[in-house]
Amino acid sequence: MSACIHKLLKNPFLVVVWTLVLLATNIGSVRAEEPVDHFLSAYSGRHLIQPAPAFADLSLDQAYQFQRHYVHRLSTRLGSQRGYKVAMSSLAAQRHFGVSEPLYGVLLNDMLLQSPARLPVRFGARGLLEADLLVRVKDNGINEVTAIEELLSHLDAVIPFVELPDPLWSGPLSAAPLVAVNCGARYGVLGAPVALNEDSSWHQRLAEFSVELRGPAGELLAAGSGDALLGHPLEAVFWLVRRLRQDGLALNPGDLLSLGSLTPPSKPESGFYQAIYSGLDPAGPTTVSIEFYPAK
Secondary structure: OHHHHHHHOOOHHHHHHHHHHHOHHHOOOOOOOOHHHHHHHHHHHOOOEOOOHHHHOOOHHHHHHHHHHHHHHHHHHHOOEEEEEEEOOOHHHHHHHOOOOOEEEEEEHHHEEEOOEEEEOOOOOOOOEEEEEEEEEOOHHHHHOOOHHHHHHHEEEEEEEEEEOOOOEOOOOOHHHHHHOHHHOOEEEEOOOEEOOOOOHHHHHHHHOEEEEEOOOOOEEEEEEHHHOOOOHHHHHHHHHHHHHHOOOOOOOOOEEEOOOOOOOEOOOOEEEEEEEEOOOOOOOEEEEEEEEOOO
């Protein structure tokens, strides 16, 4: 028996499963032998996952191993991988969660919608709304960059983006459980792409653009700017490239990278929402629109 356990614990994902087995009496509704199935059920059924000590005690490395297995199973329902999302790209969020760098999750095809979009107001178990920003990878050379100044030559578009995350967990969040549920990736709505180039003006434009998030009555819910993302959006890209490299992963041409929250998360209500981006597109303001309709 001990030899079997020793072999089991060489696999990082099975460490997660074994931890759940050992702590089964404290996990409540989670079936310890099938933790990923439970997460998939919560995602599909849009119901909250109750806090589990087994996940609170996970290291971030173990949480990422669990995430990869969870995302692999999700991809059978939501399509192929389209890119990555960066979470906690503000120092305040990192301090709150007790981490020293951002976190990342995976974006799948059916998570991404085009503006204008229409969704039920209860699109998730704990669905939220926040202005975000996407960039699109131009070529594989991005995986080899060693300085932030090299990034613009490997990106071909910046895209206004409203993320609709769903953290799934009930109660307060901590870093490892959030990583385990793919950093809460649920939906995101894309505006029109804006072509990027290597002109030095883009570095300043990305740092200084602004966004307003407006609610059903046209009221201003929140505002933000590019420097909310680690001080500059390209810093978030640079962090992700290095973190993926560390994990033995690489970006591909066409990958979409969500760089983090420009505004605090809001709980949407029924009605029409707009995120208005100014200073990003040289041609003028661009808008991402979403209508939330009452859940039946």
